[in-house]
Amino acid sequence: MNLNPKTKLIIESLTLKLNSLANELSAKGKNIINLTAGELDFPTPLYIQKEVKNKVNLNKYTPTVGISTLKHMIAGQIYKDYKWKVTAENVAVTAGGKQALFESMFAILQEGDEVIIPTPGWVTYKYQIILNNAKPILAPLNKKFDLDIKEIQKVISKRTKAIILNSPNNPSGSFYSAASLIALKKIIKNKAIYLIVDDIYSKIIYDKTYRTPALFAPQKKYLILINSFSKSQALAGWRVGYVIANKEIIQAVTSYQSHTTGNVSLLSQIAAQEIIKKGDKTKKFIQILKKRRKIVAKLLQTIPRISYDLPKGAFYYFINVSRIETNTEKFCEHLLEAGLALVPGEAFGSPGFVRLSFSASTSKLIKGIKIFKKICKKY
Numbered sequence: 001m002n003l004n005p006k007t008k009l010i011i012e013s014l015t016l017k018l019n020s021l022a023n024e025l026s027a028k029g030k031n032i033i034n035l036t037a038g039e040l041d042f043p044t045p046l047y048i049q050k051e052v053k054n055k056v057n058l059n060k061y062t063p064t065v066g067i068s069t070l071k072h073m074i075a076g077q078i079y080k081d082y083k084w085k086v087t088a089e090n091v092a093v094t095a096g097g098k099q100a101l102f103e104s105m106f107a108i109l110q111e112g113d114e115v116i117i118p119t120p121g122w123v124t125y126k127y128q129i130i131l132n133n134a135k136p137i138l139a140p141l142n143k144k145f146d147l148d149i150k151e152i153q154k155v156i157s158k159r160t161k162a163i164i165l166n167s168p169n170n171p172s173g174s175f176y177s178a179a180s181l182i183a184l185k186k187i188i189k190n191k192a193i194y195l196i197v198d199d200i201y202s203k204i205i206y207d208k209t210y211r212t213p214a215l216f217a218p219q220k221k222y223l224i225l226i227n228s229f230s231k232s233q234a235l236a237g238w239r240v241g242y243v244i245a246n247k248e249i250i251q252a253v254t255s256y257q258s259h260t261t262g263n264v265s266l267l268s269q270i271a272a273q274e275i276i277k278k279g280d281k282t283k284k285f286i287q288i289l290k291k292r293r294k295i296v297a298k299l300l301q302t303i304p305r306i307s308y309d310l311p312k313g314a315f316y317y318f319i320n321v322s323r324i325e326t327n328t329e330k331f332c333e334h335l336l337e338a339g340l341a342l343v344p345g346e347a348f349g350s351p352g353f354v355r356l357s358f359s360a361s362t363s364k365l366i367k368g369i370k371i372f373k374k375i376c377k378k379y
């Protein structure tokens with residue numbers, strides 16, 4: 001078929017594909033422990049359910065990039081969290097962080113531009129850059145999954161239009177140190193390089209030394225901040241996120257969205273307002289996640305030939321299995337046959353690793369790691 005050649009440049013997200021494959025196998029009756037989830041396994045908080053149920057009679061379009069009250073609330077929240085003075089005109093409400101990222105890239109990228117992705121990095125960045133006619137440039141993180149400034153310096157050029165920073169990071173669960181962010185700030189200080197800060201996991205933190213990369217942006221006009229209610233508020237399926245950026249970018253995002261999806265579901269916007277009004281409940285989630293993180297560490301300790309760091313944020317263990325198998329796509333197929341779904345490191349540009357999500361019940365984690373241990377032993 002004579003399709004758009006761009007369709008050949010992208011493949012379905014490996015993380016979503018594995019997740020649906022695991023779900024398909026479960027639906028067919030195979031017992032699969034699915035530890036691929038990129039979302040919290042907690043139900044929608046009751047106070048949100050209640051508020052939204054009261055509003056189901058509302059059925060009209062809203063302004064394209066969000067109802068005014070929500071945009072004002074988000075602007076207020078940004079000042080609280082980042083001490084960054086923005087107004088509703090700097091806010092665009094989008095269908096999750098994914099749309100926020102895509103539309104921001106649409107706004108700034110031109111053919112020939114390059115965007116640096118510290119790697120391992122989230123699978124979608126690369127494809128969004130390609131879809132916007134620019135070139136993804138991978139810069140390896142160091143062994144601790146911190147920014148490696150030398151690697152970034154090696155790839156920065158006149159063509160560099162943006163750097164994507166995701167801290168805590170998917171898949172490593174680690175975050176960038178303040179020292180590395182200060183060093184980055186120095187090298188981009190007088191350059192027209194956008195910092196795209198994907199702060200989607202910034203509220204799921206287990207280590208007090210965390211500082212968001214947004215605080216280290218040398219020039220606010222080149223800062224694009226992405227966030228959503230998907231991860232920290234357990235609302236992934238409600239599709240509500242936002243971009244904070246200068247007005248020109250928000251105008252371009254608005255135009256794009258007005259001709260594509262239009263506004264985010266009104267009910268999701270109401271849910272987001274409720275969260276900001278009542279104060280988020282992430283702390284409760286973190287308490288549970290911390291316990292699970294500890295249980296997983298204890299179980300993983302008993303498996304020879306693997307290594308990993310305790311995640312400092314998000315809800316992923318990124319496990320180095322390269323002494324067992326470097327082709328982790330193949331390794332994950334074997335795990336799936338044995339009843340465990342994990343995401344191979346190839347999805348994030350790091351073969352030899354697997355990502356285990358601990359957003360799952362304790363019993364699932366125990367059963368899943370038992371299978372993992374068995375297969376590791378067999379190799």
Ligand SMILES: Cc1ncc(COP(=O)(O)O)c(C=O)c1O
Pocket residue numbers: 038095096097098099122166170198200227228229230231236240241
């Ligand atoms: C690093 C990162 N950024 C953005 C997203 C997109 O999140 P959303 O569900 O809000 O679109 C994800 C989701 O997996 C993610 O892991």
